[in-house]
Amino acid sequence: MRLAKPVFIIHLLVLLLSFSSYSQEAIKPRPSPLAVIAIKYRDSYLKITYSQPHKNNRSVFGSLVPYGQVWRTGANEATEMTVTKDVQLNGTLLKAGTYSMFSIPEKDHWTIIINSEVGLWGSYNYNNKLDVMRFDVPVQVVSGVVYEPFTMIFNQQNEMANLLMMWDNVKISIPIKFILLP
Numbered sequence: 001m002r003l004a005k006p007v008f009i010i011h012l013l014v015l016l017l018s019f020s021s022y023s024q025e026a027i028k029p030r031p032s033p034l035a036v037i038a039i040k041y042r043d044s045y046l047k048i049t050y051s052q053p054h055k056n057n058r059s060v061f062g063s064l065v066p067y068g069q070v071w072r073t074g075a076n077e078a079t080e081m082t083v084t085k086d087v088q089l090n091g092t093l094l095k096a097g098t099y100s101m102f103s104i105p106e107k108d109h110w111t112i113i114i115n116s117e118v119g120l121w122g123s124y125n126y127n128n129k130l131d132v133m134r135f136d137v138p139v140q141v142v143s144g145v146v147y148e149p150f151t152m153i154f155n156q157q158n159e160m161a162n163l164l165m166m167w168d169n170v171k172i173s174i175p176i177k178f179i180l181l182p
Contacts, residue, residue: 018049032075033154038103039154041178044085048163050074052149060168061105070113070123073103074150078120088177089114090135102126109136110172140171147171 032054040049053075058064065071073079079101087094090112098118104111116130150167154176163174 012078017174033074035152037152037154039156039176040157041156041161042180044178045089046085046087046154046176048079048152049082049100050079050150050152051076052151053167054149055146055168061170062107065105066108068104070104070126072120072123073101076121078102078118078123078126080118080163081114086179088175088179089133090137090175091177092135094133099132100126105139105170107139109138111136112174118127136164137172137174140173142166142169142171145169 032051034049035052036047036049037040038045040046051074053064061067071112073078080098082098083094083096083103085096097116100115100118100120102113102115102123111134113128113134114132115126115128116124116132117127120126132156146169149167153166155162155164155173159178161176161178161179163176165172165174
């Protein structure tokens with residue numbers, strides 16, 4: 001009878017160790033990794049969180065991303081934009097807050113959509129009644145350059161900036177102006 005207690009304790013330790021080994025498994029990387037870009041001007045801050053799909057020898061616009069349909073502007077969750085102070089996007093006032101960003105790619109222009117609903121997976125539950133603004137920007141076709149992952153960057157000069165979105169041989173630019181309060 002004396003062996004029962006030590007055997008029980010050993011079995012309990014083995015069981016507990018087996019549970020802890022499962023909790024140590026590495027998280028597998030996503031095929032379209034998460035990316036965050038941010039820009040700051042004085043006390044204004046703008047951050048965009050998106051996922052980067054890759055071209056992977058696929059035809060992108062007009063095929064993988066169909067023309068004329070709402071796109072999450074990336075992969076996985078819908079792209080989200082947070083601004084801490086009011087800014088102007090393409091000349092239109094955007095109040096401080098967090099928004100989803102969608103787009104409707106066309107061959108010669110994209111319609112950019114800023115929507116008040118956040119936390120969406122893709123564009124499946126996109127509701128156009130919650131749009132805060134829409135505007136069109138022209139497409140620039142870049143010859144000889146191929147952006148493998150969908151990439152966003154800011155190009156800033158003082159209170160003016162451009163949000164550049166690039167994928168495959170396509171580039172668009174969204175003008176941003178930080179509003180200076182007296």
